[in-house]
Each structure stands twice: as structure tokens, then as C-alpha cells.
Amino acid sequence: MSEDLTLSIIKPNAVRNKKIGKIISIFEESNLKIKKAKLMTLNKSKAETFYKEHANKPFFDELVKFMTSGPIMVLVLEGTNAVEENRRLMGATNPAEAKNGTIRSLYADSMTENAVHGSDSQKSAHSEIAFFFNE
Numbered sequence: 039m040s041e042d043l044t045l046s047i048i049k050p051n052a053v054r055n056k057k058i059g060k061i062i063s064i065f066e067e068s069n070l071k072i073k074k075a076k077l078m079t080l081n082k083s084k085a086e087t088f089y090k091e092h093a094n095k096p097f098f099d100e101l102v103k104f105m106t107s108g109p110i111m112v113l114v115l116e117g118t119n120a121v122e123e124n125r126r127l128m129g130a131t132n133p134a135e136a137k138n139g140t141i142r143s144l145y146a147d148s149m150t151e152n153a154v155h156g157s158d159s160q161k162s163a164h165s166e167i168a169f170f171f172n173e
């Protein structure tokens with residue numbers, strides 16, 4: 039058990055659907071503290087770089103198109119086991135499998151437009167936070 043950091047992205051569908059406040063409320067009601075936040079729009083090159091590990095997947099082009107389709111909010115969250123806690127709050131990637139009450143069960147529109155992204159390990163949290171905030 040240790041205090042650590044994770045990166046969250048509120049994706050374009052959730053921003054378009056005016057769910058920023060609802061999603062931030064879920065974070066604030068959890069044990070995670072919001073350390074940083076910014077609203078921005080990804081360009082194609084930045085989205086492709088962020089998701090480069092998925093470059094060979096059949097859904098890659100659709101994912102990049104979606105992630106560049108409007109503003110996103112990126113947040114740094116801090117707390118005990120922040121990576122795992124954020125993933126628990128988000129629910130499964132596929133909203134059909136996300137548990138009731140999770141962010142994706144409430145606000146995802148599809149597998150691609152699944153409302154939020156969260157780092158999947160402390161190592162990726164470290165590089166994803168640097169990707170968005172060390173510029």
C-alpha cells in the first residue's frame with residue numbers, strides 16, 4: 039500500500055455529453071485526489087503516439103479518429119493504489135461488461151467511446167503523466 043499517481047482521460051464522448059462534472063464527482067467521492075487537470079484537444083500525431091501500443095489493432099484508426107474528435111480532459115489522480123483504484127472506478131473496457139455504478143457503465147457509448155482512459159500500471163502512469171504534463 040502506497041500513495042501513487044495515475045493518469046485519467048475523460049474522453050471526447052463524455053465531454054460532449056457534459057459528463058465532466060459527474061465523472062469528477064466520482065473521483066472526489068473516492069479516495070483519489072485530483073492533483074492536475076487540463077482540457078485540451080489531441081491532434082492526430084499525438085493521439086497515434088499515445089496509443090502506439092495499439093497501432094496494429096483493427097480498431098486503431100477508429101480510436102485515433104474518436105480521440106481527436108473533440109476536447110478531452112486529462113487528470114493526474116493521487117491516492118493509495120491509485121492505478122488500481124481508478125481502474126475499479128472506471129469498470130471494464132467493454133461497457134457491456136462494466137459493473138453497475140462504474141464510470142463506463144454509466145457514461146460509455148461503445149467499446150471505443152468508453153468515456154474514460156486510465157493507466158494500466160504504475161510504469162505506464164509515469165510515462166502517460168509525463169506525456170501530457172511535462173511539456
Ligand code: CMP
Pocket residue numbers: 092097101131149150151152154155156
Ligand atoms: P483505453 O483504456 O483508452 O485503451 C485503449 C482503447 O482502445 C480502449 O480504452 C478503447 O477505447 C479502445 N478499444 C479497446 N478494445 C477495443 C475494441 N475491441 N474495439 C474498439 N475499441 C477498442
